[in-house]
Amino acid sequence: MIDPKMLDDMAKKLANSVPAGVRELQQDLEKNFHATLQSTFNKLDLVTREEFEVQSALLARTRAKLDALQNQVEHLEQQLKEDQSNSL
Structure with a gap:
């Protein structure tokens, strides 16, 4: 299983990379990025x-x-x- 802290960090980095005008949506973006990353990593069958x-x-x-x-x-x-x- 992927470390949740690592997913949070990746989601924050992705959210911070969006333009300043969109950062108002940062929390929503972080949640969406986190869910997307979690889903993708679960499909990869990683160890x-x-x-x-x-x-x-x-x-x-x-x-x-x-x-x-x-x-x-x-x-x-x-x-x-x-x-x-x-x-x-």
Whole structure:
């Protein structure tokens, strides 16, 4: 979920960027911008930074385990080849 404070800040920045004559409508614009941004971000199916970091750490651990297993398989294959060569 997107941080509501971040949405408020973005909505304020957008409202402040309109010409001075329109600023009388600033509160209404902020509310509309906030609702529009919230709706848009909800449609994007975003993940939080924390969720991303958790998945990145999980992927790194999985990659390390995969590399270790690959090395182990290569070592065992080499041993098997050496054993087969010695028995001939």
